[in-house]
Amino acid sequence: MKKRLNGILTLLLVLAVQLTFAQNLQVTGAVTDADGMPLPGVNVIVRGTNTGATTDFDGKYTVNATQGQVLVFSFVGYVTQNVTVGAQSVINVSLTEDAAQLDEVIVLGYSTRGVEEVTGSSVQIGGEDIAEAPMVSVDQALQGKVAGLQVTTSSGTPGSAQDIRIRGQSSLTAGNEPLYVIDGVPVTNSNQAGSANVSSLNPLAAINSQDIASITVLKDASATAAYGARGSNGVIVVTTKRGRSGDTQFNFTSQVGIQNDAYNKRDVLTGAQRLELLGEALVNSYGANGTSGNFGFTPENAIPLAVQFGVLPQGTQNYDGTDYDWSGLIKNEDALLQNYTFSATGGDELSSFYASVGYNKTEATVIGAAFERLNGAFNFSRKMRENMNFSTSLNVSNTIQNPILEQGSFFSNPFITRYLMNPFNNPFDEEGNPRRGGLQFGSLHNTLYVTENNIARNMLTRALSNTRFDWEFFENLTFRNTFSLDWQVTDYKNYQNRYEGDSRFVNGSIAASDNKALNLVYQGGLNYNFKVGQDHNFDVTGLFEYQKNQNQYLFGYGNNFPADGLTNIASASAEFDAFSSFTDWYNVSYLGLLNYNFAGKYVLDATIRREGSSRFGPGNRFGTFGSVGTAWNVHREDFMRGSVFNTLRLRASYGVTGNNAVGLNAYQALLGYGADYSNNGGATPTQFGNADLTWEKGETFDVGFTFGVFENRLTGSFAYYNRRTYDLLQSVPLSRTTGFANQDQNLGEMTNKGIEAELAFDVVRTTDFSWNISGNVATVDNEVTVLAVGADGNDIDPLAGSVYKTTRVGLPAGTWFMRTWAGVDTQTGLPTWFVNGRDGEVTSNYNAAERVEQGVGALPTYSGGLGTRLQFRGFFAEADVYFQGGHKIYEQFAQFYLRTNNFTLGTYNGAAELMDRWQQPGDVTNVPAVNYARNDNFFNTSTRHLYDGDFVRLRNVAVGYNLPSTFAQSIGISGLTLTLRGTNLATWVKDDGLLLDPETQAIGYTTLTTPPVETYTLGINVKF
Template identity: 50%
Template sequence: MKSKLTWILTSFMVLCVSFSFAQGKTVSGNVTDQEGLPLPGVSVVVVGTTSGTQTDFDGNYAISANAGQVLKFSYIGQKTAERTVGSDNVINLQMQEDAQALEEVIVLGYSTRGKNEITGSTVQLKSSEINDVPLVTVDQALQGKVAGLTIASSSGTPGSTQDIRIRGVGSISASNDPLFVIDGVPVISGNFSGSTSFSSLSALSAINNQDVESITVLKDASATSAYGARGSNGVIVITTKKGKQGKTSFNYTSSYGVQDFAVDQPTPLTASQREQLYYDALYNTFGDGGNNFTRAQAPAEAPTRGGWGAYAAWIDAGRPEGNWGEEVKRNNPTIVNHNISASGGDEKGSFYASLGYSKTEALVVGSDFERINGVFNFTRNFSEKLKFTTNMNVSNTRQNAFLEQSAFFANPFLSRYFMPPTEQPYNTDGTLNTNMNTSLFNTLYLAENDIAENDLTRAIINSSLEYEIIDRLKFKTRFSIDYNLSAYRRYENRIHGGGLADGGTAESSINRNFNWVTQNSLNYTFSLGQHNFDLTALQEYQKNKTNYLYGAGENFPVDGLTYLDNTSANFAVSSNFTDWANASYLGLLNYNFAGKYIFDATYRNEGSSRFAPGLRFGDFWSVGAAWNVSSEEFMSSVDFVSQLRLRGSYGVSGNSGIDINSYQALLGFSADYDNQGAIFPTGFGNSLLTWEKNANYDVGVDFGFFDDVVSGSVAYFNKRTYDLLQNVPLSRTTGFSEVATNIGEIVNKGVELDLTFNIIRSNDLNWSLSGNYATLDNEVTKLALDANGEEITITTGTRRIEVGQPINAWYMRGWAGVDPANGDPLWYVNGTDGATTNDYNAAEVAYQGENATPQYSAGFGTHFDFKGFSLDADFYTAGGHKVYEDWSRYTKSNGTFSTRTFNGTSELLNSWTTPGQITDYPALQANAGDGNRASFTSSRFLYEGDYVRLRNLSIGYSLPSSATKVLGMDAINFSVRGTNLITWVKDDRLKYDPEVRADGFTRLTTPPVKSFVFGVNLKF
């Protein structure tokens, strides 16, 4: 978009050269950009003569020239083009963007800088990489696009939260989530589900990606320190679209698609397979090959053994197969998106307005997502000195999400693994079966008769007033509101399921989160010769408050009633209020000498109400420098170097991502003692608690060769987190198990590489390759000391945090395979190698190689376009880590959990049956749900997490301008896009989707999906 000054200069040039046309015939036509949109005020001259344009500022022109003469077309930000005048007197031209002439502007939140003016490590995605990606939450577009950023979905249910980590995991007990900034203001992100243990709903699901102009990821101290404590884990800056000068233009997009699982899931046992395995288990446990009964005689012996009832009823019914996996899965669930926007403006102001609708069905019954949103962004110049801007984004999001965050019996997706296939979804008359010989529920019935709904209304209003006090000195005041109203409702019917014993149950909650931010800043820019200065002083105050109200009840009088006010027994109610505040004072300095030498410095004094008075304020700062080597005179003779710059930064930021009031000794008042209120201690408190800190240095090189045919960057980072907000164990004599303290250190370091190859660049044909690669080395270097002065270790059932180890190191017994002689499970005595034992308790616990965090991640892609046709493909890969198969105790048990109580997966068909047999699945047992502990925690269920995924594949076609003009349109584009189409997994034992959350566990939630989407885009 041209600035007002650029517009005036261009118009002036056009008018000046139009006074002396060359004599000859009139040549006319229209000029558009690479997207087919008109370019008003293009300069057109006849080469070799003094001639210029006549234009109506709508992309059309008329000029006097002779046949054979050459016309030169030029426009700011576009590549100059020449065309020879022919006999038809018409030249229509589609210009191409000139990346060298139009330097990329990086949005840093509090400021914007030219790409060659920054010293920090940043990556910016443009709207073309965001708008058309068929994803519910806009942050999903970042996967594979940013070196050093890893992202994974908590669930494939539409609207679920994402786990995002930038340059590793830096904290043990505090938050590791990045800060999100929308249009310059920090906003609230995270899970807005009314029941976080049942489902997740991302606050970013309220943002329509069609309204996003750019997303910038800030990674190092120079880029993030302006945000102080909140920037400790990186910052993601989202900028929404603004209006452009010119006539009002409209943009309508519509897409429709279908979905499926991104990978094949583990195959559940059929009822017949499960029956045979049960007989094997009976023989292995009770038979002896002759003296009692043989394996072939096991079916006859089954009625005399416990647990036969389920099989007996199934056999009597004719052995029907209950295919729960197919029954709970939707066939070709759809994605529907519609969005219309308008943009326009004049020399005094501009506007952008849009209305969007999105609906996405989940892969399993009972879940879907729907959103409607509206945006209005408006800018007005009240005078030459006074400018007003407001951005408004309002949306309503509804998500049906059935118990997705754990192994609940009512989770539809879980039915394929937990529900015995001997049970039938339907009765013989076609009605849903609610009389089953199992403790599990018919999730098909629950999907039709129960309710689990999240409803989020979000309003983000951001207004600013900018006044130029004197030349180049500007005062800006900004006020922003982020209001989130989350309503949750759950109903369990009284006929079947969890509500049966209580006559039906209902619960509802309302969560109101009100976040407001005010900013006041002074910005002064000036130059002393070739010394250029940009100074900013900013004051910011942020206040957040949450009101929560919850109610529950039981016993409905009749069917069909679902709301809480119709219940009649066991009422429960609760409510609470929380608030916190941040106050900050910020100074920014950016200096450059002749555009060659760059220096910037940031200082932020920030206070948080989460800490005790006297310790609330912390000082955070950074310094950075860059040298644009390619701007030096001595580089003018080095023709093949188009850009070369060195940069480095160092700084300190902080982290306050802990529960409020953690520094206080707390009392609770919710106890009931003989129907009287009671007070009890709930928090030990630590009055010395203060900021977790983060020292981060970064050095890098940005380069371009052969007119940027090859371009990219390479960087090294080292991020040391110290004064960790760590929960340290307490003596039980205190009455508490732990207390939050500031002690401990973690180091994350690695290398990041970005490369782009522009193989072919021309008006009609373009082809490019791009990629990024990042390594990550994570190590705990210091922890708290125990009463004996020894460094503590933090051990869970699967992991241990210890000095010298990664923060997510797997720590468990080492699996040694199956004894071929008798089918017993074996573990290493010392935990890793050597001697083995069949006694689980006799095996030591030890570290098992890689940790849960990927040690490398990468993205690579290609773009190709030819005369209106385009092809894009993007891949993502991560690896060097291990993932653990959660819930294997149920699906791969060699006891009755997998063959009698629940259901196993097809890998159990490889279970040991014959002496000398080599297999990794021990002999099945029929005397305990867990068998002989073969499915207990061990490295047996640790898998290499390396994978490669075809993240995006799109094919597009843009009608030529000659055709769109006949139709009265500016541009018409068609596209077919696929996401997550192909996934390659290194470890063929890993049957679940390899894209797991940051904790490294597979889950029995709906996995990520692949989709096929057809779209159309109309511009008029």
């Protein structure tokens, strides 16, 4: 008690002294952000008085206060900070960004809106989330971040294009990829690889993720209608970093790590296993009970007798049991990843700049493939006059990718080597060098030699320039001009050596191409925002846009090199070939945008776009598209005061968009001039044409709400959408009397509908400790409702002839359509399928089984992500999970490595799964008996190789530390962050039979490509 009284007396004495000696102070200081950059325009208020100030351009302020009073520092986008005045006369403050407020501004490309002014469905991802992911291409970092956005890795080869779908599939034959808009200007993002057979090259890989300020995904018609036809499949808006006024601040970021395959459980037969199965298969064909006759084969003499009869090559019986691990030899274990960026930003009251230079070098997890990028960015803005603003940006990069033959069953595809190389083959000669001149067993190439002696290179140089000039004629009426140029030059070279591989028998070959793509966009328009009375707020924009796209392609080929070391066409001596082409297209658009709100409560948003495309005939080039959306900010109503809701918004929108992603000149009747008529040039009809060909159209209805409760500790959103696509572009059969097989026509209709939900909860939110959990989920239900009708009165299946899929009314587009697997007959060891394709009677006659719809397609029907982040003072930890499912994927190359006859056991190699084969009556297994000379059709298309595609992937885990600013400043820097990050660390699949990576292309086939990668990186960020 005595101690407590002494403490109280001491406290009262201190307070008395403070009150007695309290005095008026002229407090000065500077306000900066977390990076140490001055913040001009910060409000500094002395709480309880009218005294206040605003920081100047250098972030400095002066205010009169007395000891004990509280200074309140507030600035849009930053957390308000309260500081009690003591005896000091200088108070410096650092404000931290308020993530909740930063989300209040949505970049829509043509415009920027406050979140409460947006009526469409859009999600914005901050640049810090993009920069932290150690991905070569910025679009990879979006996986699991946005409800309704499905991102799958079509190949793990660095720099490859990604498969991206927003709210499902909207077209049968036209494009389904979203539009990319960089700094407000639409760009093209098509694969720039020099050949369709090698790794794809994504133009977005030319952009350094460290230069990204934000990425916004626009999903519904209200959000995308401004982009017309190009935005029919959704829009991804990329905004690069701009300069910030103040003293020049520098930033250096380093990411170094290693990569390996994320998921691959498909093993192949070892030499010993293959030898065991080979002998068994020979006996089952030529033994006492052989299906091809009794030739005296027994387990003891099967191999030498097969060699004697010429069934097997002579060297088979000389195999010494050495296990040549071809699968391991093609791997590049712990592939190195390096990414470095150095940037600077600063400016004065009139100008600001941002400049950066970056370098990335990423090895693939397979030998022969690598990626290297050198890039530079410069953004500059200048207030030329009080009513004139100028800005320009330039992003230039040089990207070199060493592609590999993938996607197909090419003999030099290293993944063909992994799964089909005969393990009896010794890859090395007597001197330990990779063997050349053909391997002893089979026809596959020695990938080790080919990789070392061939040259494969995609080199992309990309220059992306964007210049904008705004002239305010009078208050709030601004004339805006934007000119953008995207110049992409791709140089492709494919030299194949003289001794091993595809060009062994032509003494070496060289193929080279040069592709130049120019995308030029001009936008000019007027923007006027004004108020009528106190509550009526209008923002009106009228815009004209012109887009020109040109592509020039030049190709050359030659073979038969006289000596080693010669790799150019000029040194070849035979089989010369050359080809060149030029293509172009144009878009012209007239755009009107209206945004109105009443007192911030009721919002109306309308868009109309008249767009013309050179892809259609003169009478159908123009289409009119538009949208209307409305929103009600319920939380701004008087009756919501005192409620738990900090935010409650209801919104709805409807709109019509078009799709012009058809082949160039598809509407025209064409002649081809490649004919040779008695050594004279000739022309032949090549396309029937259709002058009535016009836009695919899609109408979308979207409704949803957004909420935030308990001081926005719990926030979320929900949306329902229904998109109907009609006038589908479809290839329709023609009468043979026309001389053509088919014609493109506008026939057909399909729908996509579903829900999207997002939720975030701050479990703990204090000054020193915070814990947040967030998640999103989306569904999509695709259904074809109308198809073109043929002369026989039946619907025309666009996928007729496919052995895998069908497209029919009432089913999802591209529904799996095949025979249904019934298992292995326990008495005979033969594969069986259901006769009626469903159930009941089974047959071992593959052709007697009926093909049926399997009820699902290749695109996931649900997808989403979960994430959590903890932060304690300077320490932080985070984790993200991505999931998708409701679809099936097909293991297409099972047709090669899951054969039970001589294809696998005599020539190539098979999957280790063959060891589970049937051997005697009563065996229960999913693999038939091996039989050297019998074709049991086990490998052919059926649900045996069709798997549930559901999977969950631990996408991202990171731990790190932010050095406190006081310690950082003591060593001469303004900030230091260390981060240890892992990506794709674990994968769970629903179907145990799915042994290859579940991330597939949108078409749904597992392919022989580089799988997604598991990455571990150490990141260092220094600010000074």
